[in-house]
Amino acid sequence: MAEVLVYVDHVDGAVRKPTLELLTLARRIGEPVAVHLGAGADVAAPVLAEHGAVKVLAADAPEFTEYLVAPKVDALQAAYAAVSPVAVLLPSSAEGKEIGARLAVRIDSGIITDAVDVEAGDEGPVATQSVFAASYSTKSRITKGTPVITVKPNSAAPEAAPAAGTVEQLAVTVADSSKATKIVSRTPRESTGRPELTEAAIVVSGGRGVNGAENFPVIEALADSLGAAVGASRAAVDAGWYPHTNQVGQTGKSVSPQLYIAAGISGAIQHRAGMQTSKTIVAINKDAEAPIFDLVDYGVVGDLFDVVPALTDEVKTRKG
Numbered sequence: 539m540a541e542v543l544v545y546v547d548h549v550d551g552a553v554r555k556p557t558l559e560l561l562t563l564a565r566r567i568g569e570p571v572a573v574h575l576g577a578g579a580d581v582a583a584p585v586l587a588e589h590g591a592v593k594v595l596a597a598d599a600p601e602f603t604e605y606l607v608a609p610k611v612d613a614l615q616a617a618y619a620a621v622s623p624v625a626v627l628l629p630s631s632a633e634g635k636e637i638g639a640r641l642a643v644r645i646d647s648g649i650i651t652d653a654v655d656v657e658a659g660d661e662g663p664v665a666t667q668s669v670f671a672a673s674y675s676t677k678s679r680i681t682k683g684t685p686v687i688t689v690k691p692n693s694a695a696p697e698a699a700p701a702a703g704t705v706e707q708l709a710v711t712v713a714d715s716s717k718a719t720k721i722v723s724r725t726p727r728e729s730t731g732r733p734e735l736t737e738a739a740i741v742v743s744g745g746r747g748v749n750g751a752e753n754f755p756v757i758e759a760l761a762d763s764l765g766a767a768v769g770a771s772r773a774a775v776d777a778g779w780y781p782h783t784n785q786v787g788q789t790g791k792s793v794s795p796q797l798y799i800a801a802g803i804s805g806a807i808q809h810r811a812g813m814q815t816s817k818t819i820v821a822i823n824k825d826a827e828a829p830i831f832d833l834v835d836y837g838v839v840g841d842l843f844d845v846v847p848a849l850t851d852e853v854k855t856r857k858g
Contacts, residue, residue: 540568540624543617545637546586546594547629551578553585555737556629558696560689561589563656565699567663568624571595572703573617575610576602579705587703589696595620597708601717607633608716611640616710618645623684625663627656630688630792631736638686647683654693654794654815663687672814690815691737692794727783735767735784740797741813743769743786744779747802747823747842751779756846757801763853769793769813771803787812801842805830822846 542564547554557572564570572591574582579596586594595617601609614637618626626641628634630652642649654675655666664679665687679685735741742764744757754768761768770780772787786793788811798816803809805821805828813819814833821830822838822845831837838845 541571541592541621542568543614543621543623543626544570544572544591545614545626545628545634546572546574546582547631547634548574548576548578548582550576551581553582554629554734555696556631556689556691558585558589559691559694560627560629561586561591562694562697562699563689564625564627565590566656567658570701571617571621571623573614573708575613583703583705587701588698590699590701591703592701593704593706595708596705597710599710599712601712604721605717606719606721607636607640608718609710609712611637611644612712612716613708613710614641615644617708618684620708625656625685625687628686628688630690635688638688642683642686645683645686647686648680649686649688650678650680651688652792653687653689656687656689668815672810690792690794692739692796692817730768732761733765733767735769735786736791736793738767738793739795740764740766740799741769741786741793741795741816742766742799742801743771743803743813744774744801744842745771745803745809746773746777747804748774748779749802753843754780756843760799760801760846760850760853763850763857764797766797766799767793767795771806771809800830800834801846803830804828805832 544560561570569592572586572594574596628638650665653665742761769786770784775785787809792812794815796817799820801822819834820836821834826839
């Protein structure tokens, strides 16, 4: 059976959920071969094997952390040459899309970004994308070379399918041209204890209706009761009420959780572009004519300062 390269997103061998989703999708079109770059391959291998990786190509070199993405592209290109896959799948993170784009150029192939589904087709893998602020769904395939496809987090439920997961060392030569941009310092991001916004299964977002940074704890309390990530609209972010790293929208982050709760968000097209592919959408807004109500599964017309605390209390009560 044909093999599919899957780029592993991890932190020192702790495999992140989007990679498990990629392995699940990869099994639809071939046998997944995971590419693990950096330390921790021995830790990651059992998890990758449990989710269908027939083997794990591992490489660790200081260049992967000392320089920007180019050395990782060198490694993925070496894996491509070793395997001759029918497709290459990467997560649709900023880094994943850059690595994918650079690889596609090097191997003279096409690339599809931000796919929300991947399936087998008569003439090669077919990717589904949600376009024009999620107003349309398109199905596309690469017509030249090996498809390079980046997939949005939460596009598939990870499914276990135990495979061998044999670890093999990947020989990588990092080109001098890949060392043009060096990382001179790092500042760890302060952890909130909440899930990563783009990977979270549940997101609770606040907008202009929150009416101030001092009121965002109301949004955070609901998020914490649900084990959710916290998002914010552009209006809330531009007003300085919440960090830019939490902005959901066309100029912020795109999310596609199982549940998206929008509190005090009108639903401008800029915001909708970043969350409209969410599986279930709930809106809370006191304006019954707010555009957000045009796309929701459930809508509550009411003051968020009444509705959100009551919802938080109800969640806590039901969780016991």
